[in-house]
Amino acid sequence: MRVSQFFLSTLREAPAEAEVVSHQLMLRAGLIKQLTRGVYTWMPLGLRVLRKVEAVVREEMNAAGAIELSMPAVQPAELWRESGRWEQYGPELLRIKDRHQRDYCFGPTHEEVVSDIVRREVKSYRQLPLNLYQIQAKFRDEIRPRFGVMRAREFVMKDAYSFHADKASLDKTYREMVDCYSRIFTRLGLKFRAVAADTGTIGGTGSHEFHVLADSGEDAIAWCPDSDYAANVELAEAIEPFKPRSTPAQGMKKVPTPGKTTCEAVSEFLGFPIEKSVKSIVVAANDSLYLLLIRGDHTLNEIKTSKIRFLSKFRFATEDEIKNAFRSRPGYIGPVGISSMIPIIVDRTVAKMSDFVCGANEDGHHLTGVNFGRDIKEPEHVFDIRNVVAGDASPDGKGRLEILRGIEVGHVFQLRAKYSREMNLAFLDESGKSQIMEMGCYGIGITRIVAAAIEQNHDGRGIIFPRALAPFELALTPIGMGKSARVRETAERLYRELAAAGVDVLLDDRDERPGVMFADMELIGIPHRAVVGERGLKNGQVEYQGRRDERAESVPLQDAINYLKSKICG
């Protein structure tokens, strides 16, 4: 490809709305343009990158025995009503009406459609297992799209769905998909980690997420350097402290803490470590209030909390609800002396605490030296309801946890019979008996991968695309080709020969000043560059520089093709 015949649109300055580096660079390099909130055009250069990702995913999915199809983006509401998700899915589902006022949605995912296909087509165990996938635009009406294509409303996803006669078959395919995903992200040149995950709204049982590691990632991952334990913090278990609760050493005392409404402020004000404080959180579920206790420096894990049977649909209490029930403002509430109508849910860590500090249920006051068994009754409901923090014991007992940040780029689920039961995915087994299929689903965020790869691979000059993602493999940069016939002819010949040798080369034939060409080629992240200029040609040489190299090296012109090929393939 020649730059003169392509459509580069680089910017010197990043548009003001971009916050994270990948978004800034994608805009500056002209990979994407925003059309409206959370919706982007993929410009020619960006589309090349997207196609590279797709190609790797497609190859590996095919190699793993999955079969590609393409399902409609627009789906009838009936199918969603059948699975129960028309009501369940909430405002993230973009609902549309046709001219007859019939309900449709723009698919955020395709369990319903694929299930409908399979139940019509698959009748026998002989047709199973079956793993179907597609690569397609999805729409999810996110509350707050962010970070460019990282959290967009419209995005491209690879979604696969597998169908099985039994759990063993599902397990096998699930493992194959985990391996397949590992190969995909390895081939894409990404630093990633597979972690145990929560199943979220899609439902089902076993689940792993694949995260590209990046400080800007929206997810926190707990992992143990001493074992292979890794889990999303949403899921990671905070195990019960080993140390037994020490016996009370202090008497309970009410102290004034005017204006100090957070554990941090109270501990600082009173001069004790925040680990001695207990945070009181009021939630409502089924028209009752519940008081949750976690240690002052910990944060509540809402997903774990919602797994407690009677809190499955909890919400945070309103300020008025709190005032009515505790006769004090939020910030000064606590478990001592409250109505027995309010059950107290105690985090495992808190259950082992003694002589702690908490709100006094009186504005401007806290209690110190509070103890279970003496000042309040022994905890009845002890659960793991907090997020793990760095330094916590690993749930597998093999060391201590560390926290990393990651960008979720893949997710695999064992859906089991969740959809197949609702939608009656039945088949006849070997004995002619009707059975319900086991089902798995496997997603990869194609568009998000591009952003994640840039997040992980960039420098002050721009993007550094991993080989598998690069829109072009080699930038061929002639210097002064308008002036020097020798430069022009050499560049044109190299261009032809490289193209003939199968190299995806971008010839910068703009006859720009060298600085402009170098800056553009570096910004858009071409991994290799060859420079043809009078200076080198005088000595029969051209220059080569890798995108990460400090300086260029000279190569004899007659060896150039082979040398560049070896660099590109190396």
Added chain:
RNA sequence: CGGGGUGUAGCGCAGCCUGGUAGCGCACUGCGUUCGGGACGCAGGUGUCGGAGGUUCAAAUCCUCUCACCCCGACCA
């Protein structure tokens, strides 16, 4: 959904407070000089000042409504 912010040329911004016929840098077009790390000179084009309504002799500027985008929050006491 709540709060805050911003809309002026393709991009980054000034002008608004204090109303008087719209600017700067980059980009773009032409010519010339330059030519190994985002050149320089000269000449030039570019705007429904997000939209609608109002106040006024006069509105980018003041008022009302509205739309879009961005950020923060959505109760972690």
